[in-house]
Amino acid sequence: MTTASMNALELSGVRKVYGSGGSAVTALDGVSVGIPRGSFTAVMGPSGSGKSTFLHCAAGLDRPTSGRVALGGYEIGNLNESALTQLRRDRIGFIFQAYNLLPSLNVLQNITLPLRLAGRKPDPQWLRTIVEGVGIAKRLEHRPAELSGGQQQRVAIARALVARPDVVLADEPTGALDTRTGKQVLDLLRTIVDHMGQTVLMVTHDPVAASAADSVLFLADGKLAGHAVKPTPERIAEWMTHLGEW
Ligand code: ADP
Ligand code: MG
Numbered sequence: 001m002t003t004a005s006m007n008a009l010e011l012s013g014v015r016k017v018y019g020s021g022g023s024a025v026t027a028l029d030g031v032s033v034g035i036p037r038g039s040f041t042a043v044m045g046p047s048g049s050g051k052s053t054f055l056h057c058a059a060g061l062d063r064p065t066s067g068r069v070a071l072g073g074y075e076i077g078n079l080n081e082s083a084l085t086q087l088r089r090d091r092i093g094f095i096f097q098a099y100n101l102l103p104s105l106n107v108l109q110n111i112t113l114p115l116r117l118a119g120r121k122p123d124p125q126w127l128r129t130i131v132e133g134v135g136i137a138k139r140l141e142h143r144p145a146e147l148s149g150g151q152q153q154r155v156a157i158a159r160a161l162v163a164r165p166d167v168v169l170a171d172e173p174t175g176a177l178d179t180r181t182g183k184q185v186l187d188l189l190r191t192i193v194d195h196m197g198q199t200v201l202m203v204t205h206d207p208v209a210a211s212a213a214d215s216v217l218f219l220a221d222g223k224l225a226g227h228a229v230k231p232t233p234e235r236i237a238e239w240m241t242h243l244g245e246w
Contacts, residue, residue: 006034006036006037007034007035007036007037007070008035008036008037008038008039008071008072008166008167008199009034009035009058009069009070009072009166009167009199009201010034010068010069010070011031011032011033011034011054011057011058011067011068011069012032012067012068012069013030013031013032013068014028014030014031014032014054014057014064014067014068014069015028015029015030015031015064015065015067016028016050016053016057016064016065016222017065026222027053027222028050028053028057028064029050029221029222029223030067030223031050031054031067031219031222031223031224032224033217035167035199035201036199037166037197037199038193038197038198039193039199039200039214039215040189040190040193040199040200040202040212040213040214041200041201041202041213041214041215041216041217042202042203042204042209042210042212042213042216042217043055043201043202043203043204043216043217044203044204044205044210044216044218044219044236044239044240045218045219045220045225045243046220046240046243046244049219049220049221049222049243050219050221050222051203051219052203053222054203054219055169055171055201055203057069058071058167058169058201059088059092059169060079060084060087060088060092061088063077064077071087071092071166071167072166072167074087086118089114089117089163090163090165091163091165091166091167092165092166092167092168092169093159093160093161093162093163093165093167093168094160094168094169094170094171095153095156095157095168095169095170095171095173096156096170096171096172096173097171097172097173097175097176098176099144099149099153099155099156099176100156101144101155101156101159102144103144104143105143105144106140106142107136107140107141107143107144107147107155108131108140108141110144110155110159111127111130111155111158111159111162112127112162113159114159114162114163115162115163118163120163122162126162126164127162129196130161130162130196131158133158133161133188133191133195133196134155134157134158134161135154135188136151136154136155136158139151139155148181149176149178149181150177150181150184150185153173153174153176153177153181154185154188156173157173157185157188157192161192161196161198165198166199167199167200168189168192168198168199168200168201169201169202170189170200170201170202171202171203172203172204173185173189173202173204174186174206174209175204175205175206182206182209186209186212187212189202189212190212193214200213207233207234207236207237207240208233210231210233211231211232211233211236214229214230215227215228215229216228216231216236216239218239218240218243220243226239
């Protein structure tokens with residue numbers, strides 16, 4: 001297997017500078033990392049360390065000032081805007097802290113929206129696998145307002161999976177949930193990695209949430225400051241203390 005096919009996502013020497021001259025801010029300063037297929041990776045770091053910029057560059061929502069990003073083996077720097085939009089739609093699933101469901105659509109319509117926007121039909125068998133997998137199969141006719149926060153996040157996870165993306169990017173997916181519901185959502189992310197072979201990259205502030213991942217990347221001042229494999233919440237908290245977060 002080539003490196004490109006082993007890694008769902010690869011960043012090489014990614015730098016991102018916002019603004020110019022005296023007001024320039026270096027948000028990412030030479031980040032190189034490969035995210036293996038079928039892995040669950042958390043990204044942590046103090047506020048302003050570049051986590052969101054990292055996620056946006058990984059998603060092709062933001063273009064690096066220099067360096068390369070490859071998604072599913074495709075170098076995204078070479079793509080024009082419309083090709084990039086299509087790549088995002090076909091190969092990336094997003095999960096946000098705010099679930100971003102459309103209130104006028106029912107659960108099933110929300111889940112299948114990305115495919116319909118792409119002019120594609122959902123594969124009924126895959127659709128069944130994901131709605132059962134996220135535990136929302138009995139709620140398909142309901143509107144988001146009729147669901148709890150945890151259930152709405154499950155719908156958002158199903159929507160992120162519907163196009164069978166190369167990578168699922170999650171920005172604080174448990175940030176709006178209580179501890180117990182947050183744990184259920186993390187268990188679910190674990191399940192889509194372990195049983196569906198998905199690749200998940202999650203930004204979080206929470207050491208307990210991060211400990212659900214296979215490995216944790218630490219960012220500080222736009223640089224990779226560490227990488228811990230299967231760390232406990234206590235070890236993660238210790239890292240964060242060293243990075244100056246608490
Ligand atoms: P984090 O998500 O870890 O809090 P960000 O990636 O949001 O960090 O930001 C990293 C740095 O880049 C911060 O100093 C932030 O102020 C700056 N930054 C982020 N986005 C922009 C932008 N659009 N314009 C200017 N500066 C930005
Ligand atoms: Mg952020």
